[in-house]
Amino acid sequence: xxxxxxxxxxxxxxxxxxxxxxxxxxxxxxxxxxxxxxxxxxxxxxxxxxxxxxxxxxxxxxxxxxxxxxxxxxxxxxxxxxxxxxxxxxxxxxxxxxxxxxxxxxxxxxxxxxxxxxxxxxxxxxxxxxxxxxxxxxxxxxxxxxxxxxxxxxxxxxxxxxxxxxxxxxxxxxxxxxxxxxxxxxxxxxxxxxxxxxxxxxxxxxxxxxxxxxxxxxxxxxxxxxxxxxxxxxxxxxxxxxxxxxxxx
Numbered sequence: 535x536x537x538x539x540x541x542x543x544x545x546x547x548x549x550x551x552x553x554x555x556x557x558x559x560x561x562x563x564x565x566x567x568x569x570x571x572x573x574x575x576x577x578x579x580x581x582x583x584x585x586x587x588x589x590x591x592x593x594x595x596x597x598x599x600x601x602x603x604x605x606x607x608x609x610x611x612x613x614x615x616x617x618x619x620x621x622x623x624x625x626x627x628x629x630x631x632x633x634x635x636x637x638x639x640x641x642x643x644x645x646x647x648x649x650x651x652x653x654x655x656x657x658x659x660x661x662x663x664x665x666x667x668x669x670x671x672x673x674x675x676x677x678x679x680x681x682x683x684x685x686x687x688x689x690x691x692x693x694x695x696x697x698x699x700x701x702x703x704x705x706x707x708x709x710x711x712x713x714x715x716x717x718x719x720x721x722x723x724x725x726x727x728x729x730x731x732x733x734x735x736x737x738x739x740x741x742x743x744x745x746x747x748x749x750x751x752x753x754x755x756x757x758x759x760x761x762x763x764x765x766x767x768x769x770x771x772x773x774x775x776x777x778x779x780x781x782x783x
Contacts, residue, residue, distance in 0.1 A: 537764070541581060542581040543580060543582055543759075544584070544690040545583070545584045546587075548677075549586065549587035550698070559591075560622060564698075566626060568623070568753065571757075572663060573627070573631075575759045580763050581661075582658075584623070585665075585680050586616055588613065588616035588619060591619070592614075605673065606673035616668055616677060620636045620666075627663060634664075635662050635663070636667055638667045638668045639667070639680075640668040642668075654688055655689070664688075670683060676737065682736075683740060685746050686746060692747050693741055693747070694751065695733055695750045696751065697751065700732075701751060702750050702752075702770035703717045703769075705717070705728070705730070720770060721772070722741065722742035749762055749770065750769050750770045750772070751768050751769030751770075
């Protein structure tokens with residue numbers, strides 16, 4: 535491996551990605567794959583923080599419309615789903631000897647630490663993986679936005695948007711359009727102006743304000759996180775300007 539380009543990362547995992555081909559819940563093969571990738575990346579000396587979505591359990595926007603629920607109430611249920619995923623991921627990581635802490639934006643002291651920024655960074659400095667659950671603790675914000683916010687708060691070098699079966703940002707959905715064009719590089723403004731759905735617009739704006747680059751990649755391919763932190767050109771880079779990376783893989 536080459537010299538590390540990114541030493542502190544924020545990895546965003548969607549809840550839907552954890553399902554695999556299942557209709558809901560968590561695919562054991564996928565979450566074990568994620569845990570192994572995180573472990574191997576951390577062993578390089580990288581500090582790893584994670585935000586997990588909850589769409590595999592409950593999605594506030596869709597469910598509020600279908601069930602006639604108040605949107606804010608539905609979003610709080612979705613936040614609980616993110617915390618469930620966080621605790622499962624913590625258990626899997628610790629089963630392979632990765633010291634892990636879950637911090638929740640909604641206080642649940644029996645199962646997780648409250649989110650405290652300085653405590654989170656201290657955990658990272660001590661070599662612990664930190665998983666941020668319960669979103670921002672407020673309704674109407676996506677976990678993409680949570681990821682950008684936490685990345686800014688902990689001074690992450692990069693925000694990694696892990697996708698399942700999609701290897702970057704495209705001009706249309708590559709699963710539905712065989713001629714969809716992949717972008718290797720986009721500026722923040724291009725993502726917003728083209729209205730690309732690969733990442734929430736509020737998250738892009740926050741990352742731009744904090745000058746945090748974003749890489750969209752397919753986490754299902756083994757070893758990609760390690761390649762990214764060492765500077766390989768993987769997936770789609772979203773930034774103000776292309777960054778010097780070490781290879782064109």
